[in-house]
Amino acid sequence: MIIKQNTRIILSENRKNSYQNGKVLSKDSITYKRSPTEPTRHFGPLRLFREVTVAEQQSEKFIFDEAIQILILPIIGTVQVACGDDTYLVAVDESLIIHIPADTAISLVNNYKSSAIHYLVAGFVYDHPITGFSKFNLQPDKSISxxxxKNENGFLNIHIGKWRGRSSGTITPSSKHVFAFVIQGAIEMEDCLLQKADGLAMYGKEIINFEALSSEAIMIFLELNS
Structure with a gap:
């Protein structure tokens, strides 16, 4: 972990890794219920940010002791999401956000018989329950919401983008807490070099500048209210 003023860099190699029965590999940039001194501790309302690989015919299960919003973004394959009586299928170039009440189980399932799935999952608190589904098509040098x-306490904005080498961009955050994660490639952001699976937690930034250092660099941003 590297700390700069109002920023925290969570390098890929410093994530908390867990390997469940040789079937589910998770790598946490933000880990639920970690000590406040841990590198992967909470960041404002962001309670969890995890990269996961699930083997064929296996699943990952969560139960949180507080009401939470869950974001699922598949990278490889289709994720089946089961929560109570509700079931969703989320494929590559799609994303799902759902509200999970406290002490309620949610399962992320791989129904494939011969291949693994790979996805990102984020958990954060928000004042009002949200359920939504989004399809997207990444275009060069463009961020897609x-x-x-928006509510009385601030904004929630989750967006993703792809940038070509040496292209630059600027974000004007709508919220105090911004977490950025590199899905692919390398990016320089706020004088920090970020490579694949590195995360950058930024607080109170009025403007965020970045530049892609590799072709087809992909990054996701979570702008979260306090």
Whole structure:
């Protein structure tokens, strides 16, 4: 972990890894219920940010002791999401956000018989329950909004983009807490070099500048209210 003023860099190699029965590999940039001194501790309302690989015919299960919003973004394959009586299928170039009440189980399932799935999952608190589904098509040098909501306490904006080498961009955050994660490639952001699976937690930034250092660099941003 590297700390700069109002930023926290969570390098890929510093994530908390868990390997369940040789079937589910999870790598946490933000880990639920970690000590406040841990590198992967909470960041404002962001309670969890995890990269997961699930083997064929296996699943990952969560139960949180507080009401939470869950974001699922598949990278490889289709994820079946089961929560109570509700079931969703989320494929590549799609994303799902759902509200999970406290002490309620949610399962992320791989129904394939011979191949693994790979996805990102984020968990964060938000004042109002949200359920939404988004389809997207990444275009060069453009950020695409997946979900955007506003209430009396601030904004929620989740967006993803792909940038070509040496192209640059600027974000004007709508919220104090911004978490950025590199899905592919390398990006320089706020004087920090970020490579694949590195995360950057930024607080109170009025403007965020970045530049892609590799072709087809892909990054997701979570702008979260306090």
């Amino acid at each position: 997946l979900f955007e909501y």
